[in-house]
Structure formats: C-alpha cells, structure tokens
Amino acid sequence: MATSEKRHEILRAALELIAEHGFHDAPIAAIAERASVGAGTIYRYFENKDVLITELFQELHDRIWTGLLKGYEPDTSLRERFVHLSTALLRYFIDNPLDFRYLEQYHNSPYGVAFRRDRLLGSGGGGDLYRILLEEGVAQQIVKDIPLVVLFALAFGPLLAVARDHILGFVVLDESLIAQTVQACWDGIKR
Amino acid sequence: MATSEKRHEILRAALELIAEHGFHDAPIAAIAERASVGAGTIYRYFENKDVLITELFQELHDRIWTGLLKGYEPDTSLRERFVHLSTALLRYFIDNPLDFRYLEQYHNSPYGVAFRRDRLLGSGGGGDLYRILLEEGVAQQIVKDIPLVVLFALAFGPLLAVARDHILGFVVLDESLIAQTVQACWDGIKR
C-alpha cells in the first residue's frame, strides 16, 4: 500500500468512527483496526490524536468550500447567489452525512470554538464567500442591517438544524423541501 | 448539611463543570470536590454518572419550560405569542449561560438524540407549547406549510446559534438585537 494511501485510510477510518460514535468513543485502537493499520502507524502520520482530528477537519472544510466555489456565478443577483450557495451546502450535507456529523462534533468542541474565534477576526477559508455576500447585501440594503454574526446565525442555524434532522431521520428532505428551507432562510435575513 | 442540599450541591457542581468542560472532562472526582462531598456520596444520590447527567437535564428542562409558561398570554395574536416565547427563551439562555451550555452538550450527544426521538413521537414537556403554536399557525395559513420539524429548525436554529455566539463573546445581544433576531425568526417561518 502506498504511503499516502495509508494516511488516507486512517483519515477515512477516523471520519467514520468519530462521526458515528463521537471523539471519545473512537479510540485509536479502533481507528487503526478499521484502517487496517497498526496503532503505532497512526503516529507516523499524525503527531497525536488532536492533530489527527484537526487535520481531518481542515481537509473536510477545504473540500466543502472548494466544492461550493464550483458552479458559483458571481454575476447573478444577490438572492440567487445566496440561494445557490445555501442549496449546494445543504445538499452536500445530505449527500455526505458522515462529513456533516464530523463537522458538527468538531464545532461543538473546544477546537471548534477556537476555530471560529480565529475565523471571525482574521478570516481565511471559503466561508468568506458568505461573508462578502452578506456584507454586500447589507450595503445594498437588501439584507437586514444587523451584525454579521447574527446574519450567519440566521442563515446557517436552520440549515444545520434541518440537515441534522434529515440525517437522524426525523424528516426527509426532498428537492422541494430543500428549496423551501433555503427560501425561508432568505426570508429571515432579507429586509 | 441537609440531605436534599447535598443532592442540590452535586447537581450544581455537575452543571458548572460539565457546562465548562464537557461530559468527558468532568470526572466524578472533580464534581465531588466542587460539591464538597466524597466521591462515593454521589452514588448515594445517583445510580451512576449517566443517571446524574440525565436527571440534571430533566431538571433544567422542566425549569425552563415552566418559567416560559409564566407570563404566557394565550389570547394574544399568534405572532405576539411566538415573539414572546422566543424572546423569553433567548433571554433565559443569555441570563443562564451554564444552563445553555449544558443543554447544548446534552443535545449534541446520544442522550439528546434519543430524547428528541421520543419527544417527536409521543410528546410531553413544555416544548409542546411551540408545537401547538406552530400547528395553529399552519392551520390559519399564517405560517409556511412545511413539516413541523423544519419549522422548529427555522425558529430554534438561529436562536440557539445566536445565544451560543453571545455566550462565547462573539456578539453582544442587547434588547434591540434580541428583538431583531426574534423578528427575523418570525420572518423565516411566516408565510
């Protein structure tokens, strides 16, 4: 097995186990077994479990935002861009439930808080796309004039909640329901 | 110290430690120490850690919903009732950050999923207040005709996100901002 394959297998195994059972019920031994790798091998690729967890997050995060960038049409109306982005994001979560569950775990942990703090100040990553979008909306008086953080909450809060409910089987999100949800998010932030 | 005081001290200590550090970084020994109680004593009041965690959740949950019931005016308009409930809920979270953090932890854990599953089918508790409100809104065609679960996501998603951001210090929610947020939630669900 090529060495980069091993790294990939470890990440995949970690994603599966952590998404299903949480950080604390995904022991290194179990990750190693699922990756068909010795426990010690993991430490050849990742300094420790924290690093593994963080790098896996980075990988997923990058994958999502570069994916969203594709098919993004900067020259359509603000509303269209918002709807497109949000729909794509929601679809991604539905199609990749493991990724979603992992990201949620990460966010609801000390790591996640630190990440958001850094992000809010500096920036980086692709969430900027949304920030620019919303700031433009505020400037053009299309979007409510409230702090960016609150706009994020209004836009993402329902999206995440609805994705979670779908993945847990509390509701089945078909295309129509996805569209209605995204529209409702827009209703929440638009003036 | 009266015996019921001890139980209370244990719950208080557990709330503080778990809210701050999470379930897994709040060892029984630490809870015992903060409660000024021997480790073994905890097991006189609670069968095990899981039971302690669950009973603490129940206690907080009941406290919140009975609190919300006060000052609830069943004869005002649908919108007024929604705004009143949501505002009160958001205020409660802001005023009781430990409770909020604890409830979030609980929700984002296997316990929480089981709880919601039971809740969605059967019912019970005070969240029913919201369910009735929203169902009435749908019936009267004031609220969007989409599944209840999605309406909950639209109403609570932003509320929780915003409360989290406030507690983590990413935004300061004053009265005006609270009102605007709740209004935006209403905009999201109303037809």
Next chain:
DNA sequence: ATTTTCGGAGTGAACATTCACTCCGAAAAA
C-alpha cells in the same frame, strides 16, 4: 547491506465505580 517504515504488545495515567469503614444523632436501656 542499510535505511525507512510498520505494527502491536507494553506502559502508565485517568477514570467510573465499589466497599469496608467512620461518624453521629437518635432511640433504647439503665
């Protein structure tokens, strides 16, 4: 042959839970 990479038994720390014991107020005996 030499260097690099693997693997998984081994290690010590941390944890939830238990249990043999203490302690004290209240009841019973004196």
Next chain:
DNA sequence: TTTTTCGGAGTGAATGTTCACTCCGAAAAT
C-alpha cells in the same frame, strides 16, 4: 438523666478497565 446501642448517611482508598501513546523487533524499500 445518663449510658449504651443502633442505623444509615458519608467517605475515599482500592479496583479493574480503558485509553493514548511508546518502543523496538520485523518487514519492506532502497
């Protein structure tokens, strides 16, 4: 009233388990 006995709440050291991480002989690559 004074002394003795009793019950059960309270305790924390001891226990067994689980975990992240290490380390060194074996295997693969060069």
